[in-house]
Amino acid sequence: xxxxxxxxxxxxxxxxxxxxxxxxxxxxxxxxxxxxxxxxxxxxxxxxxxxxxxxxxxxxxxxxxxxxxxxxxxxxxxxxxxxxxxxxxxxxxxxxxxxxxxxxxxxxxxxxxxxxxxxxxxxxxxxxxxxxxxxxxxxxxxxxxxxxxxxxxxxxxxxxxxxxxxxxxxxxxxxxxxxxxxxxxxxxxxxxxxxxxxxxxxxxxxxxxxxxxxxxxxxxxxxxxxxxxxxxxxxxxxxxxxxxxxxxxxxxxxxxxxxxxxxxxxxxxxxxxxxxxxxxxxxxxxxxxxxxxxxxxxxxxxxxxxxxxxxxxxxxxxxxxxxxxxxxxxxxxxxxxxxxxxxxxxxxxxxxxxxxxxxxxxxxxxxxxxxxxxxxxxxxxxxxxxxxxxxxxxxxxxxxxxxxxxxxxxxxxxxxxxxxxxxxxxxxxxxxxxxxxx
Amino acid sequence: xxxxxxxxxxxxxxxxxxxxxxxxxxxxxxxxxxxxxxxxxxxxxxxxxxxxxxxxxxxxxxxxxxxxxxxxxxxxxxxxxxxxxxxxxxxxxxxxxxxxxxxxxxxxxxxxxxxxxxxxxxxxxxxxxxxxxxxxxxxxxxxxxxxxxxxxxxxxxxxxxxxxxxxxxxxxxxxxxxxxxxxxxxxxxxxxxxxxxxxxxxxxxxxxxxxxxxxxxxxxxxxxxxxxxxxxxxxxxxxxxxxxxxxx
Numbered sequence: 001x002x003x004x005x006x007x008x009x010x011x012x013x014x015x016x017x018x019x020x021x022x023x024x025x026x027x028x029x030x031x032x033x034x035x036x037x038x039x040x041x042x043x044x045x046x047x048x049x050x051x052x053x054x055x056x057x058x059x060x061x062x063x064x065x066x067x068x069x070x071x072x073x074x075x076x077x078x079x080x081x082x083x084x085x086x087x088x089x090x091x092x093x094x095x096x097x098x099x100x101x102x103x104x105x106x107x108x109x110x111x112x113x114x115x116x117x118x119x120x121x122x123x124x125x126x127x128x129x130x131x132x133x134x135x136x137x138x139x140x141x142x143x144x145x146x147x148x149x150x151x152x153x154x155x156x157x158x159x160x161x162x163x164x165x166x167x168x169x170x171x172x173x174x175x176x177x178x179x180x181x182x183x184x185x186x187x188x189x190x191x192x193x194x195x196x197x198x199x200x201x202x203x204x205x206x207x208x209x210x211x212x213x214x215x216x217x218x219x220x221x222x223x224x225x226x227x228x229x230x231x232x233x234x235x236x237x238x239x240x241x242x243x244x245x246x247x248x249x250x251x252x253x254x255x256x257x258x259x260x261x262x263x264x265x266x267x268x269x270x271x272x273x274x275x276x277x278x279x280x281x282x283x284x285x286x287x288x289x290x291x292x293x294x295x296x297x298x299x300x301x302x303x304x305x306x307x308x309x310x311x312x313x314x315x316x317x318x319x320x321x322x323x324x325x326x327x328x329x330x331x332x333x334x335x336x337x338x339x340x341x342x343x344x345x346x347x348x349x350x351x352x353x354x355x356x357x358x359x360x361x362x363x364x365x366x367x368x369x370x371x372x373x374x375x376x377x378x379x380x381x382x383x384x385x386x387x388x389x390x391x392x393x394x395x396x397x398x399x400x401x402x403x404x405x406x407x408x409x410x411x412x413x414x415x416x417x418x419x420x421x422x423x424x425x426x427x428x429x430x431x432x433x434x435x436x437x438x
Numbered sequence: 439x440x441x442x443x444x445x446x447x448x449x450x451x452x453x454x455x456x457x458x459x460x461x462x463x464x465x466x467x468x469x470x471x472x473x474x475x476x477x478x479x480x481x482x483x484x485x486x487x488x489x490x491x492x493x494x495x496x497x498x499x500x501x502x503x504x505x506x507x508x509x510x511x512x513x514x515x516x517x518x519x520x521x522x523x524x525x526x527x528x529x530x531x532x533x534x535x536x537x538x539x540x541x542x543x544x545x546x547x548x549x550x551x552x553x554x555x556x557x558x559x560x561x562x563x564x565x566x567x568x569x570x571x572x573x574x575x576x577x578x579x580x581x582x583x584x585x586x587x588x589x590x591x592x593x594x595x596x597x598x599x600x601x602x603x604x605x606x607x608x609x610x611x612x613x614x615x616x617x618x619x620x621x622x623x624x625x626x627x628x629x630x631x632x633x634x635x636x637x638x639x640x641x642x643x644x645x646x647x648x649x650x651x652x653x654x655x656x657x658x659x660x661x662x663x664x665x666x667x668x669x670x671x672x673x674x675x676x677x678x679x680x681x682x683x684x685x686x
Contacts, residue, residue, distance in 0.1 A: 009612070010566035019514045034613065037514065037539070042596045043567040044514045044541035045612035140512070140537055149524060222526045315530050344508075344532030347630045351530055 002051050004035065004073040006066050009045055016040055017065040018072065021058060028054045029075065036072070053077040139166040146171055150225075172221075219313045230375045234410035238370040241405050241423040244431050245386050248272045249401040251433060263328060269386060270306070271330035273358060276429035277381055278302050278323040281356055284422045288355045290376045291413055305354030305374055306334060308341040309364075315341050316374055318354040362386060368404045378410040379419070381426075466498065468558070468672070470665050471679035473504040478511060478536050478547065481555065485618045488557040492616045498682060499558040501668055502620075503661045506547035508631060509534045513542035513609050522633070533631070540619035542596075542609030550627035550646075552660050553620070556668070560615040563672060567612055571596055573671050574621055578606050580667035585660065587650050598623075603645035623647075623664070626654045 006016045016038040023029050023036075034046040035055075053075040060072040139147075139154055143166055147154045157174045159166035207213070216224065230236075252267055259267040281288040281302050290297045302323045305316040317337035319325070325333065340346050357374040362385035371382040384404035391400045405426070409419045473481055481504045491497040510533055528535050547553055560570060575591045578598045582589040582605070589606075592599045598606035606623040624646035632644050648654045669676040 010568035010570075012566075012568055032614070039514055039541045040567055041571060042513075042540075042542040042608050043571060043610040043612060044539055045567060046614070048614060149526075219529045222529055226526070346531060347628075348527065348531060348633055349630075351527065 001056065002053065002075045002077060003071045004047075004050060004075060006038065006060075006068050006070045006072050007045075007047055008068040009038070009040055009043070013040055013068065015065055015067050018060055018062050019044060020062055022046075023049075023055050025055050025058055028052075028078070049075065051075055051077055139171075140168075143168050143171050150175060217312055223313050226375065227372055230373050233375060234373050234378070235412060236370070236373060236408050237411045237416065237419075238406050238408045239416060239419050239423065240368060241407075241420075241427055242391075243403050243405050243427045244391065244400050245269070245403050246400045248430060248433050249386065259328075259331075263332075265328075265331050265335060267327075267331060268334070269383075270334050270358075270360060271327040272430060272433065273360075273381070273383055273426075274304055274306075274319070274322055274330045274334070275327065276426045277304060277356065277358060279429050280422050280426040282323065283425050284418055286413055286418060287379045287409070287422050289378060289413065290355070291378065291410070292376075296413065299355040301353075301355065303353055303355045305357035305377075306337065307357060307359035307374075308338050310342050310344075315346070315351065316354060316357055317341050317346055317350050318352065320353070357381070358383065362403060368406070370406055371408050373408055373410055378413050379422075380408050382406040382408065465673060465675055466562070467677050467682075468499040468501055468556075468669070468674035469677055469679045469682045470501045470503070472661070473502055475505045475507065475549065478506050478509045478534065478538070481506070481553075482538065482618075485555050485557055489613060489616045489618050492557060492559055493614055499556070499562070499674065500679065501665065501676070502555040502557065503664075504553050504555065505549055505551065505657065506553060507534065508532060508546075508548045509536060510544060510546050511535075511540075511609075512537045512544050513540045538619070540609035540611045542607070545607050545609065545622060546631050547622055548627045548631055550625055550648075550657075552623045552625050552657055552664070554623070554661075554664060555620045556617055558617050558672070560612070560617060565615055567610070570617065571608060571610065574608060574610075577664060577667045577671045578621060578623060580670065581660070581663040582647070584663045584667070585647065585651070585655060587647055600645055600650055603643045605645050605647070605650070623660065625657060625660050 006018075009016065017040075018036055019039045020037040022034050029035055029049045029052065031050065031052045032048045035049040036047050038045055038047060055073060056076040057074040058072070059074070060066050060070065066072065139159070144154065146168065147157070152171070152175065154166060154171075157166050157171055159170050248269065252269065252272075256267050259265060285298050286296070288299050288302060290299070301321055304319045304322040306319065307314055307316050317340070319330065319333045319337065322330065322333075337346070337350065340350075354374065354377060356377055357380045359371050359380060360383040361369050361371070362383045365385055367384045367387070369382050369384065371380045373380050382405065384406070386401050386403045388399055389402050390397050391402060392398075393400075405423065407419050407423050473484065476484075481502070485502065488497065488500055488502075492499075508531065510528065512535070527533075556574070560566070564570070572591075575596070575598055579589045579591065582598065582600075587600060587605070589598050589600050591597070592602075595604075596608050597604050606621055608621045609619050611618045624644065626646055626648035629644065629646065629649070647660065665676050668674065
């Protein structure tokens with residue numbers, strides 16, 4: 001039997017902290033193979049095993065600090081174990097759950113603590129002698145964060161790593177497959193996105209016939225969770241108004257070139273709608289508010305989020321205090337944010353603290369849609385394509401540029417009456433636009 | 439062990455740590471490799487290749503320079519609370535989040551920050567990780583002095599400081615006395631991104647060469663200064679990477 005001691009990694013060092021065991025009790029290790037990692041200040045060092053053998057005892061656990069030369073583990077000298085033994089059969093032979101594509105052989109691939117999924121355990125990980133029963137579940141800060149944000153109890157997630165350690169892949173696999181009973185969510189919508197998502201995933205068989213499979217990108221997963229969340233939290237109702245954009249269309253046509261020359265910017269319809277929205281939000285404060293439990297938070301600032309489609313998903317940068325800006329200022333902000341959104345150059349505070357959002361799907365050809373509210377806001381304005389259509393004015397038919405504009409709103413706070421008055425006000429601003437662009 | 443080790447040194451320290459004049463590596467070459475703008479994962483992979491080579495005794499010491507795209511890295515001592523921006527926000531910002539095996543807590547890397555990864559064999563210098571950290575600090579302090587920035591270390595806080603603000607962070611991994619990871623020196627990064635984290639778990643402010651000097655030095659200017667001071671502190675001949683004869 002050989003003692004493994006806490007090494008001295010420098011003259012002045014008197015103690016060390018174990019950050020990670022790379023082998024568990026019962027596993028074999030070769031001489032000079034990394035056995036555990038320790039940290040000193042900003043240095044993380046691998047400590048190699050002094051001999052070849054099988055780890056028989058681990059005396060000091062991860063996170064503990066001991067003096068140098070303290071015995072931290074014991075190794076029973078033994079012949080080099082055959083490769084198969086490295087994977088304790090209980091871990092390697094776990095069957096994949098029926099709904100999962102079977103994982104490629106765990107046989108022969110060493111079980112390391114690096115977050116790589118060896119197999120998808122169908123049952124909780126095999127008994128791992130290292131952790132005493134009171135030890136908390138092993139995982140990295142990142143995994144704990146994701147678990148917290150998804151409302152998942154880590155103790156229920158099977159870990160495929162050393163000592164039942166839960167890697168990010170383990171957690172993601174669990175979120176995809178678990179069937180959690182629908183917990184009673186609080187009325188203000190305690191977020192259970194993982195549960196909602198997994199209920200969606202547990203739907204009928206999807207892998208039939210000729211097909212190929214790609215995992216969701218992380219961005220896509222996050223968008224998916226948010227969409228499920230918002231529909232769950234806010235009872236969505238949509239109301240649509242027809243807005244005659246002829247006045248602003250003419251204005252824009254006439255001013256486009258001058259605008260481009262003077263300001264180097266293309267003038268679009270967005271600043272008109274943003275300004276109209278800001279005006280309507282001022283007139284109807286509940287539409288600019290948020291629900292926080294049983295409280296209504298009325299925001300005095302008008303921060304308009306603007307949905308931008310980017311590669312792989314979408315993002316909503318925010319124009320802060322949009323009511324302070326004129327058409328030129330708004331157009332600048334729109335172009336700048338959209339550009340930086342597509343180039344992933346937005347700053348953290350530019351995607352936070354929006355109070356209301358606008359999405360312009362008309363630009364992509366949609367006449368009419370019912371957008372989803374961007375939490376924690378209570379309403380979103382959707383702009384349909386501005387197109388020429390016959391309308392009736394004073395009992396005569398005229399060709400005008402019109403747009404179907406939708407307000408999707410959270411019926412917990414906003415009623416149809418307010419929503420329609422809001423849109424009527426907005427429509428009034430657009431249809432009676434005063435001719436002073438700058 | 440060579441005959442260069444005096445009996446006095448070995449009696450005193452059982453072979454650990456030697457006086458500079460006795461160091462085996464004195465004057466030996468160290469090759470400088472510039473990886474340009476490269477993702478954290480790829481740069482880490484390059485380091486691991488070099489570490490493995492070094493363990494086999496092939497290849498000489500290397501100093502890698504690189505710039506990363508916006509990345510937050512969690513070291514082995516990372517505390518979750520030190521990341522202030524939610525996971526979703528990070529994705530939205532195009533910030534990559536990586537768990538890594540260097541020491542230290544959380545840090546941010548991004549364009550405008552000179553990241554240095556010395557992959558060196560401490561068997562040839564001194565088997566003392568704390569001494570290595572202090573020496574890296576010296577390298578940066580020297581280079582900054584050359585550039586006109588008065589920098590210093592703060593007792594108990596690894597890294598390099600200017601007027602109580604952190605200008606360089608450090609985090610190292612050691613495997614069989616071969617180093618990897620290293621330091622990140624703020625030349626002219628977008629300081630807003632530091633708002634996403636509590637760097638290294640400390641609530642002290644961060645700064646950059648650009649902030650201190652009021653001008654934006656070229657990255658090359660800074661990496662050259664660091665290369666020179668590295669050669670001085672570690673007593674190496676600094677050569678470009680392509681000067682190294684390839685190993686089979």
